[in-house]
Amino acid sequence: MKLGLVVDLDVCVGCHACAVSCKQWNTSGTTGPLTDYAPYDEDPSGVWFNRVRHFEVGDFPNSKTVNMPMSCMHCEQADCVDVCPTGASYKRAEDGIVLIDQDKCMGCNYCSWACPYGARELDRDTGTMKKCTLCVDRIYDESLNEIDRQPSCVITCPAHARHFGDFDDPNSNVSTLVRERGGHQLMPELGYSPTNHYLPPRIMKPQQTAETPRKSLISSVKDWVNQSVAR
Amino acid sequence: MHPAFSVIAFTVSSGAGFGLYMLLVMAHVFGFLTMERGTIITATILAMVLIIAGLLSSTQHLANPKNAWRAFFRFRTSWLSREGVFAVLFFPFAMLYLLGVFLSDTGSIGFFTKLMGLFGVMLAFATLFSQGMIYGCLKTIKQWNTPLTPTNYILLAFATGALLFNLLLAMNGHESLGMMGGITLGLIFIAMIAKGIYYFWIRTPSSSSINTATGFARGKVRLLDVGHTAGTFLTEEFGYKTAKGQLNILKVVVFACGFFIPFLLTTFMVVGASAAVFSALLAFVVAMVGITAERWLFFAEARHVVNLYHGAQRT
Ligand code: SF4
Ligand code: SF4
Numbered sequence: 001m002k003l004g005l006v007v008d009l010d011v012c013v014g015c016h017a018c019a020v021s022c023k024q025w026n027t028s029g030t031t032g033p034l035t036d037y038a039p040y041d042e043d044p045s046g047v048w049f050n051r052v053r054h055f056e057v058g059d060f061p062n063s064k065t066v067n068m069p070m071s072c073m074h075c076e077q078a079d080c081v082d083v084c085p086t087g088a089s090y091k092r093a094e095d096g097i098v099l100i101d102q103d104k105c106m107g108c109n110y111c112s113w114a115c116p117y118g119a120r121e122l123d124r125d126t127g128t129m130k131k132c133t134l135c136v137d138r139i140y141d142e143s144l145n146e147i148d149r150q151p152s153c154v155i156t157c158p159a160h161a162r163h164f165g166d167f168d169d170p171n172s173n174v175s176t177l178v179r180e181r182g183g184h185q186l187m188p189e190l191g192y193s194p195t196n197h198y199l200p201p202r203i204m205k206p207q208q209t210a211e212t213p214r215k216s217l218i219s220s221v222k223d224w225v226n227q228s229v230a231r
Numbered sequence: 232m233h234p235a236f237s238v239i240a241f242t243v244s245s246g247a248g249f250g251l252y253m254l255l256v257m258a259h260v261f262g263f264l265t266m267e268r269g270t271i272i273t274a275t276i277l278a279m280v281l282i283i284a285g286l287l288s289s290t291q292h293l294a295n296p297k298n299a300w301r302a303f304f305r306f307r308t309s310w311l312s313r314e315g316v317f318a319v320l321f322f323p324f325a326m327l328y329l330l331g332v333f334l335s336d337t338g339s340i341g342f343f344t345k346l347m348g349l350f351g352v353m354l355a356f357a358t359l360f361s362q363g364m365i366y367g368c369l370k371t372i373k374q375w376n377t378p379l380t381p382t383n384y385i386l387l388a389f390a391t392g393a394l395l396f397n398l399l400l401a402m403n404g405h406e407s408l409g410m411m412g413g414i415t416l417g418l419i420f421i422a423m424i425a426k427g428i429y430y431f432w433i434r435t436p437s438s439s440s441i442n443t444a445t446g447f448a449r450g451k452v453r454l455l456d457v458g459h460t461a462g463t464f465l466t467e468e469f470g471y472k473t474a475k476g477q478l479n480i481l482k483v484v485v486f487a488c489g490f491f492i493p494f495l496l497t498t499f500m501v502v503g504a505s506a507a508v509f510s511a512l513l514a515f516v517v518a519m520v521g522i523t524a525e526r527w528l529f530f531a532e533a534r535h536v537v538n539l540y541h542g543a544q545r546t
Binding site: 016043044045047048051052053054055056057058059062063065066068070079081082083084085086087088103104105106107108109110112113114115116117118121122124126127128184185186187188189190191192198200 | 232292293294295296297298299301302303304305308309310311312315365368369370371372438439441443444445446447449450451452453454455456457458459460461462463464465468469535536537540541
């Protein structure tokens with residue numbers, strides 16, 4: 001199995017619900033807590049597994065806002081695992097999930113340097129590295145209903161922009177989406193072969209907003225007359 | 232990249248230590264310098280002290296040092312692990328060599344001690360190479376991902392080690408100072424050329440851009456909002472920025488203090504032997520300042536690709 005996510009950039013509205021629900025679920029999960037430093041102060045900071053960035057693609061009027069949630073891509077060629085000197089970072093053979101053993105990590109930050117996607121964050125409180133677990137403590141939990149055996153972010157997304165599945169199975173929901181919608185990976189040139197894919201926005205006709213077409217001479221004269229009469 | 236003082240101190244100090252050890256043992260074993268037993272013993276101990284000081288300083292940057300002992304177990308894949316293993320393996324051989332010299336009364340040693348010394352040299356070299364590869368193997372940082380990185384680490388270790396060796400020889404009023412001085416000049420010169428090539432090379436941008444990072448290759452992509460309202464681990468660790476002017480000033484410091492002044496002082500030491508100790512000391516101290524600046528720049532100029540998600544157009 002090769003488990004991962006597909007994020008539909010066409011429908012993601014950038015609400016950060018996935019990031020918040022991830023934080024809520026995982027702070028009491030296997031690699032929790034996701035420590036917050038000074039949460040009620042002027043300069044709050046803390047550990048997140050999922051962060052949403054907002055981009056503008058293209059130039060007005062052919063531009064589009066693209067919201068891009070990013071978490072661990074569970075790369076096939078995960079250099080973060082290779083560089084880890086303690087063996088705390090590992091990739092599971094059975095489903096490809098990349099995890100960090102909190103009991104082995106020495107907090108050297110090296111793996112976070114090797115990750116191109118900013119998926120790994122050090123928890124200053126516990127002194128260990130933390131990252132997305134693909135909700136490994138939930139997707140196999142047989143006490144949950146079948147529908148709930150998915151990562152927290154996927155269930156939460158109000159726009160249904162997130163999909164979870166097995167990329168090894170060519171007929172799975174995620175493989176089909178990637179095939180039909182031309183899903184792509186981020187920074188493929190680095191060769192990490194990330195499992196997570198992103199579906200590009202559908203191409204639409206640009207909608208006219210600010211600029212309106214030039215008026216004809218007759219209608220300009222009419223407007224002018226109307227204005228003068230009203231005065 | 233954020234320059235961590237503990238890591239800079241580690242590489243500078245252990246580099247000089249390994250460089251000194253390698254030059255000393257090769258000079259001794261192959262006999263191209265004649266030295267007294269006392270000089271050899273002092274130099275070996277000094278080298279080991281520098282390396283230990285460096286190793287201790289490197290553990291300072293660990294957030295969870297109680298697990299540091301586990302760092303030796305991923306030798307097969309991790310350069311950081313390899314560096315640790317080589318550095319630790321170095322000590323028994325260096326100790327045996329030291330013991331051999333200590334037990335001899337004139338400093339002339341037998342085959343076994345020579346062999347131990349040379350094994351130490353190989354391990355010192357392997358440690359320095361691994362140290363460079365820790366940075367060199369990262370595909371995420373173009374400014375590091377080059378064979379020039381380990382090359383520079385090794386060459387600078389030799390150059391600083393040679394300067395320190397000169398100082399010790401000068402303090403003992405040695406007649407082979409001229410020979411070692413000549414070798415030092417050569418080492419400084421090669422290190423300077425390699426560093427110059429590196430600075431020239433890192434000016435070309437990497438293949439990753441905001442377009443490949445987001446996957447939109449057909450149009451202009453700009454960041455509208457980073458999504459966080461305060462600093463994060465990522466901005467602290469990777470978002471380090473210095474003014475261009477400051478970087479250029481530091482480059483002048485690197486070339487002046489790291490290479491130029493030590494080169495002149497060493498020449499002076501070889502020619503005008505009267506103030507040899509003073510010149511050698513000054514050369515070493517000035518070089519340490521220059522090489523610290525060089526290490527600081529090595530971090531400050533490295534741009535991690537994650538910055539593409541924080542507004543950079545290229546790295
Ligand atoms: S996204 Fe980063 S942390 Fe996750 S597997 Fe890839 S390299 Fe490792
Ligand atoms: S921070 Fe922890 S998981 Fe990351 S490389 Fe260091 S020991 Fe491994």
